[in-house]
Amino acid sequence: MAQLKGFVTHIIYRNNGNGYTVFELKDENELLPEYLMLWFSRPEFDRYARFKSHGSVREIMDWDEMCKVELPVPSIEKQRSIVKAYNTITDRIELKRKINDNLAA
Numbered sequence: 001m002a003q004l005k006g007f008v009t010h011i012i013y014r015n016n017g018n019g020y021t022v023f024e025l026k027d028e029n030e031l032l033p034e035y036l037m038l039w040f041s042r043p044e045f046d047r048y049a050r051f052k053s054h055g056s057v058r059e060i061m062d063w064d065e066m067c068k069v070e071l072p073v074p075s076i077e078k079q080r081s082i083v084k085a086y087n088t089i090t091d092r093i094e095l096k097r098k099i100n101d102n103l104a105a
Helices: 033-040 043-052 063-067 076-104
Strands: 010-014 020-024
Touching: 033 076
Parallel strands: none
Antiparallel strands: 010 020
């Protein structure tokens, strides 16, 4: 899974062909792409996807299987809050990493 930055409504999903399946969220007032990517990035989803995937060199989860995934969709306000909290934490971690790198130099 990947999210194209600058094209926030597009989520790329690798399909079982040679390329990628790109899907677009129909209504960002119901589901934020950033929230969806956070959910897809969870270790639990990774384990589920690996269990449901096939292939030896490049594991692939079929699109039909992807469509069966159930995901909780809280209110748009709650999604925004979750995304904001995540971004705040990751920004702070990155800032502290930079500070530590400067102190080590």
